[in-house]
């Protein structure tokens with residue numbers, strides 16, 4: 319058994335079958351697991367034929383327990399590029415290929431991901447399974463919107479191709495289905511053309527929630543937008559934030575992105591992060607921006623992946639780990655819901671300096687995709703004794719306002735909160751039962767949610 323939890327460096331998972339201590343990106347919980355990595359469909363079939371349930375494991379960048387189980391099947395060696403059409407940007411690759419590998423191979427040729435989350439160290443399979451969103455959700459939708467098709471290995475070893483026209487029900491359940499419908503094998507997706515590895519960025523400082531909502535709405539036509547939010551601001555300052563918007567630059571060099579320049583060597587003492595240090599950081603950070611700055615050229619990696627610049631940054635929360643609470647509210651209840659939640663967080667002095675606010679566009683028709691039209695808030699919390707009861711209280715606000723929590727960040731949501739937020743859950747569970755998937759594909763999260 320490997321002595322240290324394998325996240326954030328799950329390289330050992332490339333080594334065939336081994337017993338490991340495994341966690342998600344939040345480093346909580348840590349479980350003992352048998353990991354079986356596969357390089358071919360035959361190897362995967364052998365793993366699935368083994369006793370008991372499994373869950374697919376990509377790069378372990380989901381924060382909680384959605385990729386955790388007693389047995390995981392790791393896609394890290396299933397990582398070949400299969401075909402690329404330079405006329406259309408149509409890419410065919412295996413699901414263990416990472417977004418970083420796609421960028422390294424194709425950015426120098428003028429192609430970038432149509433949808434990318436805030437880290438490039440995730441697998442294509444993980445991107446589909448969480449139906450991840452990026453800073454352009456309001457214009458481009460989720461990751462599934464750039465996916466044409468994929469093949470899936472089901473519990474019996476069959477490998478249907480799924481697209482919007484073929485096995486469409488399985489396609490809609492798998493995009494956002496958190497690995498619970500089978501193992502995604504090869505994926506066909508579309509990249510987008512870019513002329514530069516830079517973004518032309520505009521930054522707007524906003525004094526409160528009303529101002530940042532107005533700024534998001536005013537920038538609705540801009541391709542990318544996201545705001546850093548000060549979660550400890552109180553009273554009239556609630557929602558104080560810095561909105562960053564951007565378009566791909568028309569000129570500049572095209573090149574691979576730099577590797578992380580700094581890596582944290584060990585877990586920092588958890589006490590370093592407290593309401594005073596976070597408040598100090600937030601005041602300084604907010605103060606470091608001008609009221610408005612237009613058109614500055616920002617490298618792609620700084621704009622899309624600021625956290626990737628520090629390797630193993632998840633160690634800053636100490637040995638106990640952390641979780642991210644990501645909620646979305648329908649537009650009509652966003653202001654009220656966010657004010658409630660932010661007020662509670664500031665009063666409790668919880669939350670960290672990593673707070674993000676984003677306006678989502680329309681919802682898609684996948685059964686468990688997270689985004690709905692409205693505002694989403696994502697906030698990191700160090701794991702501590704009073705945290706989960708506190709988050710249960712926030713959940714009540716979320717449910718009362720018609721919102722939902724993001725499964726790929728979650729580690730403690732109760733089944734009732736999940737069901738209230740995801741009306742597609744019954745269809746999802748029925749599909750799993752009908753296709754005999756519920757006995758073979760299970761994560762700690764799916765057991766907790768009873769799906």
Ligand SMILES: Cc1cc2nc3c(=O)[nH]c(=O)nc-3n(C[C@H](O)[C@H](O)[C@H](O)COP(=O)(O)OP(=O)(O)OC[C@H]3O[C@@H](n4cnc5c(N)ncnc54)[C@H](O)[C@@H]3O)c2cc1C
Pocket residue numbers: 343373374375376377378379380381384385393413414434435436437439440441442443444445447448449450451452495496497498500501502503625626726727761
């Ligand atoms: C710094 C950071 C920033 C992030 N920013 C964003 C963001 O902006 N937007 C966003 O949407 N997400 C964001 N995320 C979350 C991340 O994009 C997702 O959790 C993603 O699914 C992780 O992919 P992975 O390859 O690491 O998968 P894992 O974490 O290993 O697994 C995630 C889920 O995918 C399933 N899965 C993995 N591979 C397969 C496969 N081959 N077949 C079937 N199921 C599979 C797993 O079973 C699990 O349920 C961020 C995460 C980090 C650490």
